[in-house]
Amino acid sequence: MIDSVSDRRPPVSPQLAIRVAALGVVAFMLFAIIFFRLWYLQVLSGDQYLAQAQTNKVRVQPLPAPRGSIVDRNGDTIVGNESAIVVKIRPDSLPASEKKAAADYGDAVIARSQRPKGSQGAPIVIPEIPQDLAPRFRRLATTLAMPTRRIQEIVVRGLFLAGYAPITVREGVDESVQGYIAERQEEFPGVSVDRAFIRTYPGKELAAQILGTVGQVSQEQLDAKTFPGVTLGSIVGKTGIEREYDKYLRGRDGKERILVDAQGNPRGEGLRIEPKPGNDLQLTLDLGVQRTGQVSYASIAGSKPGAFVAMDPRNGDVIAMGSFPSFDPSLLAKPISQKQYDRIFNDGSTPQFNRATGANYATGSTFKPITALAGLEDGKISTTDTINDQGCLKIGVQERCNAKKAVFGPVDLRDAMKVSSDIYFYLLGQSTNTRDPDGGAIQRVARKFGFERQTGIDLPSESQGLVPDPTWRKKVGEDEKQCRRDKGIPQDASLATAGAGGCAISDGRQWSIGDNVSLSIGQGDLQATPLQMAVAYAGFAQSGRIPRPRLGRAVTDDRGALIQTLPASGGRSVKIDPEYRDAIMDGLHLAASAEGGTSTSVFDGWNQSRFPVFGKTGTAQVTTRVLDQSWYLAYSYDGPDKKRPIVVAVTVEDGGFGAETAAPIACQILKRWFATGGTAQRNNNRAAACAAGTDVSF
Template sequence: MTELQNIEGQLQRFRLRVWIALGVVLVALGLIGARMYVLQILRHEALLTQAESNRTAVLPIPPPRGRILDRHGVVLADNQPTFTLEIIPAQAGRLQETLDAIAELIEISPRDLRRFQRLVAESRRFDSLPLRTRLTAEEMSVMAAHLYRLPGVTIQARSLRHYPLGETASHVIGHVGRINQREQEMMADWPPERRSNYRGTDHIGKLGIEQSYEEHLHGTTGFERVETTATGRAVRSLEITPPVPGDSVRLTIDARLQHLVERLYGDRRGALVAIDPRNGDILAFVSMPTFNPNLFVEGIDAESWRALNESIDRPLLNRALRGTYPPGSTYKPFMALAGLETGSRKPSTTIHDPGFWVFGNHRYRSVGERSLGMVDLRRSIVVSSNVYYYTLANEMGIDAIHDFMKPLGFGQHTGIDLVGEAKGILPSPAWKRSTFKRPEQQRWYAGETISVGIGQGYNSFTMLQLASAMATLAHHGVRHTPHLGLSIHTPQDRQGRPIYRAAGTPLGYRPEHLRAVLDAMEAVTTEGTSARVFAGAPYRSGGKTGTAQAVSIGQRERYDAAKLAEHQRDHSLYVAFAPVEEPTVALAVIVENAGFGSASAAPIARRVFDYLLLGLYPSEEDIAATQKGQSAAPIGQQRPISEVPWPGSD
C-alpha cells in the first residue's frame, strides 16, 4: 500500500513538471510569436529599410564650382578634371612604408611630400589626403595594378580649381584651399541644410571673390546610392541625384586693364583702384606685388609659403583693400571742398604762402620752403600750397574736418563685396581718446590739426577709400558703394541677374563748390604738377598729385631720399577723374617709396585713361619706361586694345 502511494506521488509530481514545462514552452512560443508580430508586422518597414541600408551606401557627389569671369567674359577661375592619388592615414598602417612603396612606383617630388606632411598634421586621420595630383594615364595604370597591396591608398577623380591667368588679379579673385580645423568649427554653427551641402567637399573659398561669393560658387551637393559588399566595396549604382553646379560670378573688372596696370608697376609695390563713378563698378583693383593662387589649391608647401609670407614686399597683403597710407596732397581737393561747404573759405579767398607757416613755436614747412606768393583755392591745388591748407585746417578745427570727411568714406568701411576691408584712420579727439592709454597721449593738440590739413599726421586711408571719395566728387557729390560683383549666372541662366542695384547717395554739396574744386584739378593736368604726364591727351581730365611720408622725419630738417632705405622713402600718389565733361572713371593710385606723385603714380593713371577713353594700349617701350618711373606722356606707338591679346591667350 505504501508503495502504491509513493508511485501515485511521483506521478503527480511528474504531471506537475510536465504542466510547468508545457507552460514554459507555451510562454516561450507566445514570446516568439509576439516578437515575430513586432518584427514582421509592426516594424516591417523600418527593418526593411535598415536591411537595405546594410547593403547600400549613400555617397555625396561634390558639385562643380562656379566660374569667375571678368566683365567681358574672360575666365578668371574655372575647374580642371584630374585624377588624384590619395591616402587615408588611418587605413594606411605604417604611413612612411606606404609612402616609400608609392615612391618606387611613380615620382613623388619633395614638394609633394612636404605638402602631404603638412596636410597630415592639419587634418583628421580618416580624411582622404592628396599625395599626387594630375596623374598621367601611365601613372594611373601602374598605381591601379598595385592598389591591392597598399591599404588606404586610392585613386580619385577630382575637379581642381584652376586660375588660368596665374598672378593676374589674384588679390581680387582670391583662392580656394582645403577646409581647415578653424573653418570646420565655424561650419558647425551653420544651419543644418547648409552644413549638409558640404558633405564630400574638402575645399572652400579662402580669400577674395572665392570667399565673398562662396554660397553662389559652391553649388548643391548630389548623392549616389550604391550597393555594397559586406566589406563595404561598391558593386552597383542604384540611384543618382546629380549635383547642381555652382553659379558663375561675372565681375566688374577688365582683365586686360588689370593685367596692364600690373605690368606698369613692374617690380614696384603699390595699389590702384579705378571706379566708374556713375555706378560704383570697379574697373581695376590692383595690389602689387601679386601671387599665384594656383599654389594654394592643392595645399601650399612650406617652402613656397615661407617665400610668400616672409618676403619684405609682402605679396600676400591686399594693398588696395587693407593697405593704409597717409593721403598726402591728394587730400587737398577734399579739404578745399570742406572749406567751401563749411563757409571757412570762398574760391576767391587768398592766402600768402611764403613757403612756411609758424604756429606756436613750430615752423610748418612747404617742400623746399619755396614762396608761392598769394594763392586762392584754384592755385592752392594747382601748385599744391601747404600753407593754404595749414591755415584752413587751423580755422576749421579737427571736429569740422572729421565730420565733413566721414560721409565721403574716409576712415570708414566702404561696403565693398570683399572680406577683410581695413577701416583706416580718420582722426578726431574722440578717436584719440579711445586709441591711446596715457592721459597725455589722449589729449588732442591744436598742432596736430595742422598736419591733418595736408593729408599727413594721423590720417591713414586705403586706396579704395581714396578712389571712392574721388568718384563721389566726380559724380556731382553722389556716392555709390564700390563693388566687384557685376552679375550672377546660374547654369540655366546665361543672361544673369545684376548684383548691385542700389541708387547712389547724394551728399548735398553745392554744384558751384564742386565745380570750383574739379576745375582746379583739371588745371593740375594742364599747368600744374601733372601737366607733362597729360601733355597731348585728347580728353580733359582732372587730378592731384601727392607725396606721403612712409616714416616720420622726426628732427631732421630736410627730407633726403638718398639717406633713407628704399622702404622708408616717400610714397607717390595720384587721384584723378576723366573725362571732365561727364566722368566715367575715377581712380587713386600709389607707388610705394617712389617719391613725387608726378614721377611714378600719375604716369600709370594716364595710361589707364588712354586705355578706357581712347581704347589704346601703351607700347612695350613705354611700359618699360613706366616700370622704372622714367615716363611722362606716352612714348612709342600706342596700339588699339583690340590688337592686344587677352591675358593668358598666348
C-alpha cells in the first residue's frame, strides 16, 4: 500500500542531531553545577554559614540631630553647637553587680534627700568598682587619661538617673582615641565612640538661668509622653528656653543600620537616614543690654544675690533678664563630677534658680504707686490733698517712722512719691483697711496690676507671689494649728519652739490694721518677683495696658530663612483715671529728676529732656538679713514720640538703700539701651554717664 503524501516527514540531518546532543550535554552540565553548589552550601558549608548568621546582627545606630541655635534680637549667637567625639558605655553591657550597686546608691540618695535639712547626714559615697568590672574600667581609664574612680562615679550616677540610656563617660576625645577603641572592641565591650553635638555658650554666664539646660529624656517623660515622638536616649530641653521651645530646637534624629559580629565589630553598613537639624530660635533679648546688666550688677553689687529685668512696656518683649549668682551653663553640657557640682550649685546660693521670675520678695517703696492708686480710687485722697509729715506716726500702740525719721512737712501725692514719705502711705494703709475677706482697695489694685498671679512669660515655671489679706491670714493660722497637731507641738508653745519643730507657719494672730499699713509700703507679708514689678510699672507707663512678657520672637531654619514669627502674646487692659495716672507718673519723674528726689543724685547730668526717667527706689526690711533689700524701678523713653520705651526692675539682697545699689545698676542698663539706636546715632543717643556706680563702657 502506498503512503499518503501528508504522512511523510523529512529525515533528521546528522548536523541537527549533533546540535541537539550538544545542547543536552550543556543543560546537563549546568544542572549538575547548580546541584553541586546547592549540595556544597547545604551539606558541606551549612554549619559554617549557620554560625555566621548567628554571630552577625544588625545594630541600629542613632544619628543625633544638632539642636537649633539660639540668637538674640540682632542675630548674635547666644547658644550654639560644636561637634565632638564622645565615649559612651551601654548599660546592657555592664554586669549585674554594677547595676545593683547603682540601685543601692540611688535608694540611699533618695532616702537622704527626704530627711529634713540639717539632719541629712554626710553625702552618699559612690560604691567601689565590682571586681568583675575593674579590669575593663582600668583599660578605659588608661586610654582616656582619667581616674578609674571617676569613670565609676559617672557610670553609677548615670545608671541611677537613667539606667536605660548610654552613659557618656567623656566628651571631646581625640580621633586617635576613637580609632584605638574601634580597633580593639573585644577589649572594650559595650564601649562606643561616636560623634555628637555639644551646646556651646559664647557669652558664658550671660542669661544662664533663662537659657536653661539640655539632657537625655527620662523614662518618666517618655511614659508621660512629655516629648511626643522622642525615643530612648534623645537629647531634649530640660529647663528654661531649651525646655519651653524644645519642639522647635530639637530637630529629628537620623539612624544608620550597621552589621556587627558577636563582639560588636562593624562588618558592613546598611540603610542610613540623615538627621534633620533643629530650627534656630530668635529671642527678644539684646545681648549688649544683657551684658551691661550683668557686668554692672557684678561691679556694683558684687556677689550679693538678686536679679534685674528690662522690658519693652508696649508688647512685653524682655530686653534683658539676669539672676545672681549665675553660672556657666557649658559646665552642664558635659559630664561633671559630684564634687564639682556641689562646689558650684550646692553652696546655698542656688545659682540655677532664676530669681527674676521665681524669687518672692518684699518690694519696699516700689509698691507705693499701687497704694497711691488704691487711695485715689477708694476716694481716701485726691491728687492735691496734703498731709503734714512729722517723721513718725502712732498707729494703735505702735509708732511708725520714715527712714532715718526724716521729716518732710506738708506733702501731696506728687511730693510723697518724690521723697518717698512713708507717713503719707501709712495713712493710706490705715484708711483703706477692711475686714473684707479679700482685703480692701490696696489688695484689689495690686491684683489688678498682676500681683499674686503668674505673668505668663514663656518659661517653664514662675512664682505667683502673695498679696496678704484677712482670708490668707486666717488660713495660715489654721495651717499652723494643724502642723503643731501633726508634729506633737503644744498649741501654746512659742513661735521659736514651733519653728524648731518644723512649723512656725504663722504666729496665729488675726488680720490687723498693722498688716495693711505694712502692705502700703511694700512690707509685711507681700511677696512679688522682679518680673511682676516690671509688668506692674509697664501698666502705669501704658495707661493701664498690662503686657504679657515674652522671650521667643521668631523661628528660622539653619540657613536663616524665616519659618514662623512668634506673635506678641498680648496682654490685658485695666481702667485708670488719666488724672490719677498722671499724678503718679509726675511723682515718679520728680523722684528721679527734682531736687530732693530719692534717686536724683544717681541721674545727675542725665538728659532728662530727651530721656525722662520715671523712677522709684525701694528699701525693704528683711528680718533674716543683715542689710535691707535694695530695689529700683524705672521707666524711660527717647524723645517726645516716646520711641524705644523701656521698663527696668533691679533688686539686690542685702543691698541697702535703693539709691545706693539698685538704682545705679538700673541707670547703666538705661544708658546702654539708649546708646544702641544704631551705629551712626550712637554718640547722639547717649543719655549721660551714670553719676553713681561703676561706669560700663559701650
